[in-house]
Amino acid sequence: MKRLPAYINDLEAWKASFHFFQPVKVRFSETDAFGHVNNTKVFVYFEEGRIALFEKIGIMKEWAARDSDAMIVTADLHCDYIRQITFGEALQVGVKVEKLGHSSMELHYLVVNEQEEICLTGRGTMVQVNKKTERSLPWNEKMKALFQPYLT
Amino acid sequence: MKRLPAYINDLEAWKASFHFFQPVKVRFSETDAFGHVNNTKVFVYFEEGRIALFEKIGIMKEWAARDSDAMIVTADLHCDYIRQITFGEALQVGVKVEKLGHSSMELHYLVVNEQEEICLTGRGTMVQVNKKTERSLPWNEKMKALFQPYLT
Amino acid sequence: MKRLPAYINDLEAWKASFHFFQPVKVRFSETDAFGHVNNTKVFVYFEEGRIALFEKIGIMKEWAARDSDAMIVTADLHCDYIRQITFGEALQVGVKVEKLGHSSMELHYLVVNEQEEICLTGRGTMVQVNKKTERSLPWNEKMKALFQPYLT
Amino acid sequence: MKRLPAYINDLEAWKASFHFFQPVKVRFSETDAFGHVNNTKVFVYFEEGRIALFEKIGIMKEWAARDSDAMIVTADLHCDYIRQITFGEALQVGVKVEKLGHSSMELHYLVVNEQEEICLTGRGTMVQVNKKTERSLPWNEKMKALFQPYLT
Numbered sequence: 001m002k003r004l005p006a007y008i009n010d011l012e013a014w015k016a017s018f019h020f021f022q023p024v025k026v027r028f029s030e031t032d033a034f035g036h037v038n039n040t041k042v043f044v045y046f047e048e049g050r051i052a053l054f055e056k057i058g059i060m061k062e063w064a065a066r067d068s069d070a071m072i073v074t075a076d077l078h079c080d081y082i083r084q085i086t087f088g089e090a091l092q093v094g095v096k097v098e099k100l101g102h103s104s105m106e107l108h109y110l111v112v113n114e115q116e117e118i119c120l121t122g123r124g125t126m127v128q129v130n131k132k133t134e135r136s137l138p139w140n141e142k143m144k145a146l147f148q149p150y151l152t
Numbered sequence: 153m154k155r156l157p158a159y160i161n162d163l164e165a166w167k168a169s170f171h172f173f174q175p176v177k178v179r180f181s182e183t184d185a186f187g188h189v190n191n192t193k194v195f196v197y198f199e200e201g202r203i204a205l206f207e208k209i210g211i212m213k214e215w216a217a218r219d220s221d222a223m224i225v226t227a228d229l230h231c232d233y234i235r236q237i238t239f240g241e242a243l244q245v246g247v248k249v250e251k252l253g254h255s256s257m258e259l260h261y262l263v264v265n266e267q268e269e270i271c272l273t274g275r276g277t278m279v280q281v282n283k284k285t286e287r288s289l290p291w292n293e294k295m296k297a298l299f300q301p302y303l304t
Numbered sequence: 305m306k307r308l309p310a311y312i313n314d315l316e317a318w319k320a321s322f323h324f325f326q327p328v329k330v331r332f333s334e335t336d337a338f339g340h341v342n343n344t345k346v347f348v349y350f351e352e353g354r355i356a357l358f359e360k361i362g363i364m365k366e367w368a369a370r371d372s373d374a375m376i377v378t379a380d381l382h383c384d385y386i387r388q389i390t391f392g393e394a395l396q397v398g399v400k401v402e403k404l405g406h407s408s409m410e411l412h413y414l415v416v417n418e419q420e421e422i423c424l425t426g427r428g429t430m431v432q433v434n435k436k437t438e439r440s441l442p443w444n445e446k447m448k449a450l451f452q453p454y455l456t
Numbered sequence: 457m458k459r460l461p462a463y464i465n466d467l468e469a470w471k472a473s474f475h476f477f478q479p480v481k482v483r484f485s486e487t488d489a490f491g492h493v494n495n496t497k498v499f500v501y502f503e504e505g506r507i508a509l510f511e512k513i514g515i516m517k518e519w520a521a522r523d524s525d526a527m528i529v530t531a532d533l534h535c536d537y538i539r540q541i542t543f544g545e546a547l548q549v550g551v552k553v554e555k556l557g558h559s560s561m562e563l564h565y566l567v568v569n570e571q572e573e574i575c576l577t578g579r580g581t582m583v584q585v586n587k588k589t590e591r592s593l594p595w596n597e598k599m600k601a602l603f604q605p606y607l608t
Contacts (some may be wrong), residue, residue, distance in 0.1 A: 040497075076497060216544065227384070231381050
């Protein structure tokens with residue numbers, strides 16, 4: 001990495017702060033005619049990692065339930081493409097909760113290959129909203145407690 | 153085509169029976185590392201053509217509405233890959249209603265390129281179901297009347 | 305299943321003939337606004353299962369290599385949708401080599417959920433072709449030997 | 457928009473600086489179980505708009521050609537999600553070349569719906585690289601001239 005993205009101060013410290021990793025195997029249908037993973041597919045890896053973390057935290061079922069009032073939406077998303085990814089690679093998608101706001105959270109992403117080389121870094125903000133009004137919905141105390149152990 | 157698929161009796165007559173075509177431009181993200189459109193993406197073209205037909209018939213809005221009781225699901229789907237498709241090709245996706253059942257319909261698909269060469273042929277059955285019970289929901293008279301002009 | 309697809313004679317015997325299964329977890333981005341896995345995404349599961357089998361057989365690397373003369377393309381593909389699939393389900397994608405032709409092979413697919421309920425069944429033909437001429441390329445003796453243990 | 461993203465100084469001036477728009481119709485398979493376009497799919501719209509611009513400029517064919525030495529890869533990509541997008545919406549994907557570097561370019565994106573409401577804004581860096589070495593490849597004079605009329 002020639003130049004660090006704005007959301008990383010110290011690369012080694014940043015890498016060391018990831019404690020949750022979701023394994024993802026690159027599918028052939030995710031490559032494109034240039035022979036690598038298409039730029040649009042990496043956000044599927046981010047989503048896969050993020051949701052795996054939400055499941056581990058125990059918060060995903062509530063959002064995915066049909067009769068739930070709340071859902072989680074993406075406010076912004078950023079990816080830095082460090083190294084080309086090819087078909088068949090076994091990736092580890094690291095996700096961490098960087099900050100917990102009133103009804104939002106900032107997540108960081110780190111995707112490494114089997115040689116532990118950084119392929120992707122990223123960040124993004126998720127917001128909890130009311131399914132009907134689509135207005136932001138503050139975290140309740142139970143949710144805050146669930147996230148606490150995963151905050152860096 | 154060396155051998156005709158089972159759902160085509162006479163290729164020229166079959167081709168001539170398509171009257172609805174939806175233009176679709178091939179996206180780069182739909183190609184794979186073999187340099188052509190990935191086999192899984194052609195069903196997106198079928199869906200795009202099918203839904204465009206449903207919209208023209210005036211039946212799609214009802215299914216897509218959040219408070220609708222009915223939705224339309226895929227019962228089976230078949231594709232014959234006749235000619236490789238590459239990035240940037242301007243396709244025409246032909247769709248026709250082959251048969252109207254009690255709560256189902258059989259659709260046929262024909263995808264041609266700008267040189268009017270056949271790239272894909274296909275068929276599939278769609279079923280109208282109740283959103284909650286997920287049981288089949290018979291066509292009402294209004295719907296049958298809407299489909300009538302599109303039956304071959 | 306009310307009526308068996310044409311490629312299944314005896315359902316129990318057919319199910320019992322699958323010996324290779326690839327686990328696949330359903331991603332949120334694979335659902336659609338009807339709340340289930342979108343019909344177009346199941347072919348990604350078929351591809352995932354098929355390629356995992358090719359990898360186990362030891363034949364995929366050769367096709368995926370940039371300097372290889374051969375690649376494998378889809379000639380036809382069929383899916384029967386038996387049961388709706390929802391986000392988060394842990395699927396098993398069964399794949400078997402039904403028949404080995406001169407330069408082609410017929411594959412069968414069986415997708416079950418954690419309760420071992422059948423969600424999808426399918427079949428399709430793959431053809432080995434020359435990357436440059438795109439004409440069919442017969443299996444060599446080494447390849448035939450590799451496939452032998454996986455033929456039903 | 458409560459707060460402007462860092463890459464926008466004056467929203468009205470920024471909006472007025474887009475002169476190239478690519479129409480994109482939202483597909484049903486791009487929605488997810490929350491009922492809106494899935495967060496990962498918006499980057500397909502960005503790619504569609506970007507490539508349409510490259511085609512208009514006359515530079516895409518060269519990159520997509522099998523025997524070309526050069527290809528274009530994504531260095532980073534950012535999206536701000538302003539307004540939920542639903543099935544069937546007819547979007548306009550605006551793309552502009554914000555800056556032309558030595559071998560890179562910064563692109564800005566603006567996606568509006570039929571009511572000209574902003575749905576998405578974004579930015580990203582593309583780099584021209586050598587297909588074999590994957591090292592950056594400086595723009596030649598012909599390319600610079602092609603881009604000139606599209607620089608803001």
